Amino acid sequence: MTKPRQTYLDPPPIDPAQITASADLRYILIDSLKTLLQQTNHTLIIPPKPTLDPETFLNNLKTHPKIYQASLSRQFAGDFPPDIEQTTLKDEPKDWYIKTADFGDECDRVLQHRDGEYTQLLEDLQEYHQILQQGWDRIIVLRPPNYGRYDTLINAAMQCLGYSPSQFQYIIIQPIKLYAFHKPSKQLQAIPDLPPNELMQAISPEALRWYCFSTPLTKVAPINLSTVGQLQSNDTFALVEFIYQRCLTLVQQGKNEGINPSMSWDDLKNLTWESTHAVKLLDLVEATPQVLAESSRELAPHLICSHLESFSQICQPWLEGLSLTHQNFQLLSKMEQTMLDLLKILGIQR
Structure with a gap:
């Protein structure tokens, strides 16, 4: 059995009771991210707060x-003589820099200013470095x-210090953005934010989770209030719900008729299937562990939503x-x- 990875998950510093804008609701769905990690061999831990000594570090x-x-x-020195x-x-005071531009930042960043003041970046680096040096495998920091x-x-x-993206991820979660169909112009228009209680009257908690997770966390999550829950409008969550309920109904019908799900996975795969759709569905079921692994590795629940779609x-x-x-x-x-297990990971109860 693979040893569980010890992961430090640092959630957004937001008190759910203080949420006043629906745009911020996305940040409090941290429970689903915890479930995703725990389902993929991660043990979530909270290490003791390190004692910071920026000078020694x-x-x-x-x-x-x-x-x-x-x-x-x-970056600036490049515009002057070498x-x-x-x-x-030569006699000017100097700052201490870290070469973040080597890893996609727009310029190198200061760790200590010329007047001796340490930056927040240096303190954060020391904290995360100490946590990883204490034996934890991964740090995931989520912020608004x-x-x-x-x-x-x-x-x-962190990459400058030798840590890979699989060891350290600092993710800024983007907000919800509301849209609605504007009948006079016949176009989809962005609408002002709603108080959370008003939004929850227009959309179910399950649908809210779906739309928050079906878009990458690093991109704004759009919600079209005009089509939420409407199967005829090609609403993705409505389709997933409809198909799951249809499958559940047929499974219950089969059980009532005395059919039992007794076949092993290998036997099921080795059967001859006339329907190409059935073959594709078998392939999707088989690919589910890989989808979960990638979703966990990238902290990308939208991959689970795409799989369900x-x-x-x-x-x-x-x-x-x-x-x-x-056979069917x-x-x-x-x-x-399989669909039920994936929906549960997203926090969507059926």
Whole structure:
């Protein structure tokens, strides 16, 4: 058995009781992310708060190849003669920089200003470095968008220290954005934010979770209030719900008729299937562990939503005129259970 990975999950510093805008509701769905990690062999832990000593930490970093002292960052110094630091700026006070530009940041960042003041970046680096050095495998930090582009900066800085994205992820979760169809213009229009209680009257908690997770966490989550729950409007969650309920109904019907889901997975895979849709559904069931693993690795629940959409889109034509044979019942049972497990991970109870 694979040893569980010890993961430090640092959630957004938001008190759900203080949420006043529906745009912020996305940040409090942290329970589903915890479930996703726990379902994929992660043990979530809260390590003791490190004792910070930025002076000692920086002194230990000063010989690191990604740390340097200069009056100008490399980006600005590049506009001047190569010997500018040894000539014109020789007697100028210097800052300590980290080469975050090597890992996608727009410029190198200061760790200690020339007046001796340490930056928040240095303190954060020391905290995360100490946690990983204490034996934990992974840190995932989640923050709301008022943290600006700090995700790019801190992720790059941690890579400077030798940590890979699989060991450290700092993710800024983007908000919900509401839309509605404007009849006079016949166009979809962005609408002002609603208080959370008003939004919850227009959309179910399950649908809210779906739309929050069906878009990558690093992108704004759009919700079209005009089509929520409408199957005829190609609403993705409505289709997933419809297909799951249809499968559940057929499975219950089969059980009432005395059919049992007794077939092993290998036997089910080795059967001859006349329907190409059935073959594709079997492939989707088999691919589910890989989808979960990737979703956990990237902290990307939208991959689970996409997987459920694929189930629903392929299952819909397969169910048309489906006869409830013993063979079809085995696949229906497997599909119903797989979809239910994925919906539970998203926090959507059926």
